[in-house]
Amino acid sequence: MEDIPAIYAVVRAAFARPGEAELVEALRRANALVVSAVATVGSRIVGHVAFSPVTIDDYLALALAPVAVEPESQRQGIGAALIRWGLGECRRLGYGVVIVLGEPAYYGRFGFTSASQFGIDCPFSVPSEALMVLELWSNAAAGRRGMVRYRPEFELV
DSSP states (O other), X not given: OTTHHHHHHHHHHHHTSSHHHHHHHHHXXXXXXXXXXXXXXXXXXXXXXXXXXXXXXXXXXXXXEEEEEOGGGOSSSHHHHHHHHHHXXXXXXXXXXXXXXXOHHHHGGGTOEEGGGGTEEOSSOOOGGGEEEEESSTTTTTTOOEEEEOOGGGGGO
């Protein structure tokens, strides 16, 4: 619990607005953070990653959102390390699909591909290429067509 204010500060600084930090807080209060981790330098928290449940029709998947690294610690591989660790945890917990809204060039290096190739749609007004899927095991997204349903806390962003 002592990490909560530091996580809020890191996420807010990384996005230069409060929405994503409020999202993490709301997901935490709702006990909806399936995977959550911090990165530290010494004893200082410099990054955070969160995964929370979403559904694609009736299929339970996870959303990677958000991943944040304080501005002065960015471009050092901290965010990538958090994502890789988090994806490993999601796989270990038995999840098959992770959804992310983000930059294709960045998330593509972790294996995320366009959700449209699976027939998966986003409820938000975003460029279609920004909604991406990662199959944590072979063919995990096969036949998972439909709209991604995010938790109500995502309305804060």
